Amino acid sequence: MRTHFDVFGLPRAYDVDVPALEKHYRELSLQSHPDRVAQADARERLKALENTTALNEAFKTLKDPVRRAFYLLKLHGVDLDREDAGAQKDMPLEFLEEVMELREALDGAMEKKDLARVQTMGGQVQGRRKAALDEAAGVLRALEGGGPAEEAPAQVRKASHALGRVRYFTRFLEQVDAFEEESLS
Amino acid sequence: MSKNGYLQIHDPLKPKGQAVGIDLGTTHSLVAAVAQGKPRCVPVDEGDSLLLPSVVHYGKDGGVITGARARTLAGEHPTDTIASVKRYMGRGPDDAETRKLSHYKFVPGANVVRFDVAGGNPVTPIEVSGEILRALKRRAEAHFSMKVEQAVITVPAYFDDAQRQATKDAGRLAGLEVLRLLNEPTAAALAYGLDKGSQGTFAVYDLGGGTFDISILKLVDGVFEVKSTGGDSALGGDDFDRAIASQVFQALGINEPSPSIVAQTLAASRKAKEALTDAPEATVTVGGQSHTVKRADFDAWIQPLVNKTGLVCRRALKDAGVAAGELDGVILVGGSTRVPAVRRFVAELFGREPLGDIDPDQVVALGAAVQADLLTNEDRQDEVLLLDVIPLSLGLETMGGITEKLIQRNSTIPTAAAQVFTTFKDGQTGLDVHVVQGERELVEDNRSLARFTLSGIPPLAAGMARVEVRFQVDADGILSVAAKEQSTGAEQSITVKPSHGLTEEEIERMLLDSIEYAEDDIQARQLREQRVDAERVLAEADRQLREHGTLVQGDERAAIDAALAKVRETAQGKDYLKLKEAVHALDETCRPFIERVMNQAITQVVAGQSVEDY
CATH class of the missing domain: 1.10.287.110 (DnaJ domain)
Structure with a gap:
């Protein structure tokens, strides 16, 4: 291919x-x-x-470093772009719970039209997204660098979790953006 | 035509005639071409005007009139005279845009807008636009004395697939091969960029009669890359006119005005708007009553409309990843950017004075001409390349009326995406697919482009048949669809039913209709071309006789003079075939003489070389 x-x-x-x-x-x-x-x-x-x-x-x-990371992961057999991918269900439960709480807090701030609060939350999530991407990048570098073959599946899984977080944070930030745009108009 | 006659060796016709650029605008349209290395607009209307008002009048006798003359008929025949047809391109009868304040009669039903006009058949916006393009084509042909068959036509960057397809179809109806649909802001940047040889990042703010566009472009190493684009295909100077008209109606207490009063008031409002560019106030007169509009009031009425453009600009900058301060220039396009309130707003928004040294009415047509030249002139092929983007995301309807995006807005085109569909019932052999364009989550909030059925799927257990559908967007931003069943590899047949367009059959029928009454045009055109040909041959013969008269032998002179006279005489007549014969006869009569001229020239060249050799 x-x-x-x-x-x-x-x-x-x-x-x-x-x-x-x-x-x-x-x-x-x-x-x-x-x-x-x-x-x-x-x-x-x-x-x-x-x-x-x-x-x-x-x-x-x-x-684009994010698209590139997702693409490399896809070359390793995990396609996070697909809605029905099993990889998504594989995310650790505590992370999913945390995301739920974040979303609820965001919904609450948006309902109160609290732009400052929404922007603060956006800033925090931005930082966490960057950390997750950095982690994924580190793992992908190691994977492409050709480490021992038996470690590969665990590495792929690690990259997949990190990029899964990137994905959730990105969605979160899209909501923040949409709200900001709406408030400014 | 005898293209290779002896007398014509020096001036071969271009094989495909003159390629032109066309700005098919809401308010007026222009045609331009590159001649002697520079793009220039061609006179297209009365008084050598470069602007052809985009107005088409349909007469009771079936005759069609375009331009300024059509516009003068609008007051008397409001429903038979179509202006601002661009607003209706690719739209359905139920679109918000179609229901705005206007005075047209629409034929109910059908998925395409049809204007009920005099002269028999209702016409679609595609046909009306086709008439405008046909008028531009004819006038360019008369101007260049050459065929015009290839054109680059500009569209607002924000036009969706249906609007683009409609524009391309209009070109076909006018007998034009549409080389490329070019986004208007990109065309404007091209007009500026090549003249100045500049590099950098530019914003193009284009506020026309009916549409608003913003594009962020980067020019590096001869490649124009559109970084992002945005706009509103239903916002423009016409809305300013409507704002004035509504206020005037209110002030004068006019309720439920007749179509004719609406048309007159809109025209008077447009004049007032134009006057307000330089004057502090202007007067609108309706049926004997007058109302004075102050510029400050006008500015206040249009402020909400102008503010809407600011929001779109901020999003475009964000999509491009560029801050306003990083721009190297802001280019203004469109007549509505002459409104002082708009200029002030743009200067404030981008923190710099915008560029306006090319006429904002002409700049798009000039850029389109440059692109037409780039596409057809082999000598210019490696100079500049345009990389455009798709303005709106393409998606599919999924369960619950939710849009699933397949191709994100601002993706560089050409681009493609594939999606695999699986059957959900045992033995299912067909699948319905609904393609939409837009950014909203719910399908009903986006534009419906087409519905189609994947048929002939092999009957298998639910979920076993997998059909891959590939969506290809070409360099014009137009979508095509192909499908393949994955287990058997069989190509699927797809019949795309455009939601707001014409089917291939309808277009072909219209083409046939237009050919019937185009016969007279062809006769006239061939005569015109043959006359130009004759003139050239006559001039060449005169020149050769003057310069090499000594090479004429015996009674040759009498025969040549007779042949010359015959050409001059038949050029006055209307029969192009007779003229063609006379030109051919002259060519034959001159042949021995011209051969002697050429032989002498060759002898001189050889002699010259031998002198150098010594």
Whole structure:
């Protein structure tokens, strides 16, 4: 299977030089974009469409540290993007309880239209999301670095839990954003 | 046409004619093309105006009139004269937009808006827009004396799939190959960017007659990357006119005005709005009664509308991950940005004075012309590339009327996403899919794009058949759908029923209809083209005779003069075939003479070289 890393001729790794990736993306776009073959026959145009679609998908995934982490985890067989993924049910119970409490507190603050309180909570969750992502990044670096094979399943599980937390926190922050936007309008 | 005649060697016609850029606007439309390396707008209406009012009048005799002349007929024939048709593109009869203050008669039923106009058949917004495009195409052809068959047409960045598809269909009806649908703000940036060779991050604030758009773009190494875009496809200068009109009605105590009074008042309100750009007050007269509008009052009435744009701008900046202070420039587009209150608001919002040195009415058409040139002119292929984004998320309806997003807004296009559907009943052979566009959680709050049925699924136990549906969005932002059953690998047939568009069959029928009455047009066009051809041949023959008259032999001169006279004579007539024959005859008569001219030229070149060799 052709991975997003293959599209850019990069080795599979958590760390990516994003400015270099952006430059490479622009070069590849200049080569393969459908606008380059606007006057060519249908087959060539279709090929350009497919290549550029794949290039855009790869770029979007690799330039963003969160998407990149989820993608690497997916390459290890855990797809957290899918709603019905068993991996989600696998989250530790105490974390799910904590998330429930956080959500209730947020709902309460939003009901009272307490923008300051909502923003404070947003700031705290932002910090926790970053910590969770850093943890996932550390595990993914170790995984891609090629440690002992027998440790891999435990590592994957660890990364999956950390990214599961990232996912919950992201949803939380989306709600905060929506509320902020509404309050400002 | 004898493209390779002896007299025409120096000036071969471009194979596909002149590619143009078209700004199909709510209030007016423009066409531009790149000539001698610079984009220029083409005169398209009375008095060599570059702006064709986007107004189409349908007469009782079935005749169609566009532009300023159509606009003068609006007062007398309010329901047969369609203005601001862009607002209705890709919309259904029940849309909020369709139900706004207006004076049109709509044909009830159907999923597409149909205007009840004089001359027989009701017309859809696609056909009305097609008439505008056809007028622009004809006038550009007359201007360039060349065929115009390929065009880049601009659309508001915020147009959804149905609105884009409708615009593309309108282009087809007008006989244009739509090279690309280009987002208006991107076009504007292109017009600015290439002239100045600048790099950096720009915001394009585009407030037109009927739509508002904001785009954040980054230009690096010749690649224009749209970082984010946002807008409101139902907010623009027309709403300013309505705000004035409503206040005037209230002030003058006019209740339930007739369609004709509404049309007149809206026109008078527009004039007042334009006057208020420079004057502190303006007067609106309705049926003999007058009301004076002060600029401060006008500013207050439109403030809520202007504030709405601010919210959209902040979201676009956030989506792009850019702070207002990091921008290298703010570009103003659209006639409504001439309103002083709007300029003040933009300057305040972005903390800098916006750029406005290209005419905000022309800038989009000029950018579209640049893109048309980039797409068709091989010499320019590697100069600049545009990377646009999809303005609204694409999703599917799931259980309970919830939207599941498949493609997030502001994803760079082309892009694609796949979704696997499983059957939920034993032996189920069909599956209904509903595609929507928008950011809201509930399906009913988003725009319905299409419904389709996946049929021919092999009858298996519930959950066993798995159908993968692939959604592809092309560089124009238009969606196509393909499906495959995973266990058998069989491609599924999909019939997409657009929620607010025309089916392929309807478009084809309209195309056939338009060809019937286009026959006269073709005759006229061929005559025009043949005349241009004849002029060129005559000029070339005169030049050769003047410069190389000594090479004419014997009684050749009399024959050439006779052939020249014949071309001049038939060029006055209306029969393009006769003219074509005469041009061909002249070509043949001149052949021996021209061969001598060329031989002499070659001998001179060879002689020149041998001198250099010594």
